[in-house]
Amino acid sequence: MKMNRRQLGKSLAGTVAATLMGTTDDLKASVVPVLQHRVTASNGWEEVLPGIWKATLGQPEDITVISERLVPPKRDALKRMAQPKQPPIPPPTGTVTDRGTTVDLPLAAQEELYGFGLQFFSLKNRGKKRVMRVNADPHQDTGESHAPVPFYVTNHGYGILIDTARYATFYCGEARDKPEKTMAAVSSGDVATSTETLYSKVLEPSQSSRVLVEVPSASGVDVYLFAGPTMLEAVRRYNLFSGGGVVPPKWGLGFWYRVSGNLRQEAVTPLMKEFRARRIPCDVMGLEPGWQQHSYSCSFTWSQDRFPDPTTLIKEIKALDLHINLWEHAFTHPSSPLFPSLVKLSGDKGVWGGLVPDFGDPGTRQVFGDYHGKTFVDLGIDGFKLDECDNSDYTGCWSFPELSRFPSGADGEQMHSLFGLRYQAALWAQFKQRNRPTYSLVRSSGALAAPYPFVLYSDLYDHRQFVRALVNSGFSGLLWCPEVRDARSEEDLLRRLQTVVFSPLAMINGWYIANPPWKQMDRKKNNANDLARGWETLEAKCREIIGWRMQIVPYLQSAFERYAADGTPPFRALTLDWPDTPGLSGIDDAWMVGDRMLVAPLFADEAVRTLVLPPGDWHNFWTGARLVGGKELQILATETKIPVFVKTGSIMPLAPITNSVADPFSRQLSVKIYGDGSLPFELTENGAPLLSVHWKDGTVEVEANPVGGYSVADWSMAVS
Known part of the structure; x- marks a missing residue:
């Protein structure tokens, strides 16, 4: 048998x-x-x-x-x-x-x-x-x-x-393995005399x-x-x-801002108009739980009280050249229009009084996805933030247990391992059917995730851990957003913001503060609209940092195109590029972006940080100063800009700072040349060349495909 x-x-x-x-x-x-x-x-x-x-x-x-x-x-x-x-x-x-x-x-x-x-x-x-x-x-x-x-x-x-x-x-x-032979004698040198000695002998x-x-x-x-x-x-x-790496839409590589979960419809558009008036670049606006009629579990319907006219809101936001991302999780409330269709397509345990859809079943993904496509994507929504699709049975025990059973045959353990990716697939399919790109957020993912247009985030909030997660993510085909919320000091806010603009998704998540963090970092005062005196000075510093993100969007596009073409992670640990350099094998607080940029952030709690540059010559990204690799650098906290270095010979494209990437002016690039310009810059789209920049005999040579609309407006030599 x-x-x-x-x-x-x-x-x-x-x-x-x-x-x-x-x-x-x-x-x-x-x-x-x-x-x-x-x-x-x-x-x-x-x-x-x-x-x-x-x-x-x-x-x-x-x-x-x-x-x-x-x-x-x-x-x-x-x-x-x-x-x-x-x-x-x-x-x-x-x-x-x-x-x-x-x-x-x-x-x-x-x-x-x-x-x-x-x-x-x-x-x-x-x-x-x-x-x-x-x-x-x-x-x-x-x-x-x-x-x-x-x-x-x-x-x-x-x-x-x-x-x-x-x-x-x-x-x-x-x-x-257990020992098989009897030893005739034991040397006194094998006796551990401290815990350090003892544990060092484990391996x-x-x-x-x-x-x-x-x-x-x-x-x-x-x-x-x-x-x-x-x-x-x-x-x-x-x-x-x-399946190859994802290529985000250009707007996804701009800057994101998530508004307070308590914000009502009438306050959303004025806030984003203020961003435009004060020249704060932004491409994506995110709505948090308050947009829904019921959010724990989810109704997937607009709140009749807080968001009575979503069609008008979406038109107003789109008119500002902004894309819209909606928060949700998958657990489905009995009031949801989806509930009747999902009753027989869900697990035998619930979460927050809602159903747990069996995303292991293609039919379930179709039902769940079709509702979102017709109700939200067709209305103009560009992406989703998929929250709480992981597992947390230690904090309030809110998630479904491992002993759950699902119609597809999976148990709770298997479903937890696959839930995040299958959830992503259900919604991603709706954008693909409409030939529309998305770049979204998710709180759980897993193996084989590289082609999925979703970036991980977390409710944890340690800056160093966020950086370490970013360094680690590149080993496993994952993308990670070290998002910014509020901060404990001005320095902490600026250092976190500097980190996030050199990550896969640059975002401030203001879900629990009524005003942007540069106006007031004290959470209670922020929500009471008690703004800090002279907040405009801090806003100006944040505006400058967000502007850096807008400048490197073309470079990020190129790195992601390579991710799709040959699998090279756009954000990765230094040891992946220099595996034979011992001094780099344990660096968990610096990373490569693309093929020529190295980022080494500063933290609010350190007076100085050290960094071993990889072999070869490098340049300070900001000043152009040449540095010899293989040596340890001491970087003082007095540095106002995040330490960024580029390989010598690099041609670096820089976009102008615009309110959004939708501005046609954002495609008129300037080029900075570090060293001898021997590393050309290439930008493609689905393998087709859009822009090629070379340095030859003291002249910048440019080949531009009219389809892309890119041009090189000017160039300069970095100071050597």
């Missing part, structure tokens, strides 16, 4: 149950045996795409990350990459037990691991335990995150993806080790191997396997 994956899993569970169901006397007489058998990859590594291999251990589950994927790999781009002749590591082995499946993978001496999704607490992972559990409120370095990804890459130039929607646990090199990176992975409840698992030969090449291959 043949069994499918789900039937075999049930059979295995039944065997385990039968093994454990003995009489009390039986249990007293003997220890209950653990069902366990060793498994090896049935056919070793099997190449499934160029430079990508799969090994199967046991009988994998039906519901996994890859079985549920909705975007196909970019096969042509994968074919264009250098093709390795053989897998860089031997096939995995493992066991199937009553607990689930374990996977055993090699780890060489001095081999370091990076990745595992959106991580706030550390960059390097060797010697650590990583739990891929969806958790909106991670407060310790456990691996939990609202965007955990069971994928890691090593400095030996390959990546590993465990294809599971379970909360897999990775033991990154510290797990040891010696100079020794070879293993990565052990436990996948709970599963009777097997597929393991995917992504070859390099470098870390960056392995990450690129993973992103292309995911």
